[in-house]
Amino acid sequence: MPIPDFIVKTREKIGHDPMWLPAVTAVVLRDSTDDSPWAVPEVLLVKRADNGTWTPVTGICDPGEDPHVTAVREVREETGLDTRVDALLAVGATRPVVHANGDQATYMSICLRLSVTDDSQAPAVGDDENSEVGWFSIAHMPVENPEWRLVIADAAAQRKHPGNFSPRLGLRKRT
Template identity: 55%
Template sequence: MSTPEYITALREKVGHQQLFLPSVTAVIVRDVPMGASVWEVPSTLLARRADTGDWAPVAGICEPGEDLAATAIREVKEEVGLDARVEALLGAGKVGPVTYANGDECMFMDTTLRLSVDPAAEPVVSDEENLEAGWFSVAHLPRSLSARHRLVIADGVAQLKHPTGFKPRVGYVKRTR
């Protein structure tokens, strides 16, 4: 599913004006199997977006009244065909503004969650939003992956490895000294 119907209805009234929308980014991290080499690192699931060609974690807009966890689980099923479980909150922050090819502008209040899937699960592209999907070693992520996505994937690995010491990120703003 691309643009939710309620957004299409809103666009009929407000045109290309900026919308502020709740969204979820689903960071799926697959840990190293027991007995693996000490050199192996976790992997993360990414999809290559049809609109930009960039690789990214699964993400989507919340439907009206939909819980954040339900949005993440729904988006993973819709985009890569996998059943997922929400494991942890990684952070929240503003993303955008984003201007789409048709001129629509959005600002997102994004909540990033770490999800898990069956360790043997393999993704399949199951909608028109993505061209392909696959597992990537966190040590060898695609060049087209954004800095924010690299950050939240690192947060997902940190939370997986050290859950009691992890503190969710508030804001995705670049810090300067």
């Protein structure tokens, strides 16, 4: 379901006015399926049905739902994969967004690194929010947005050197 019921009900009262919403970005990584010594991790990406861009799995927290629970739920709903949360990557506000229907929102995004619990599972499109899903080498991923690329790079860095990693505070590229 693209728009949670609680947002639909709130929108009936406030129209398209700006909303402040808690959200997650779930960066799911796995070891490369390439046997080369220079192989880099693979990242799970979804191709958004609304604008055709490739992104990590994202979603809005339900009222009272912890972000780590949201991340696991969203990955399962959007890709069919069971995951576990491994690390906090970043916390910060997104840029204001105006959705295609005119709704305005800014998201407080909690970015988490996850891993699959069963490597034999294959991802599949699980809802109408996305048109494709797949694993991509982080060296050759179709992600164009520099802010998404940064959080994916953070996930790879945290995975490789967890003791030297500090979560990023703030998500927007500074100009």
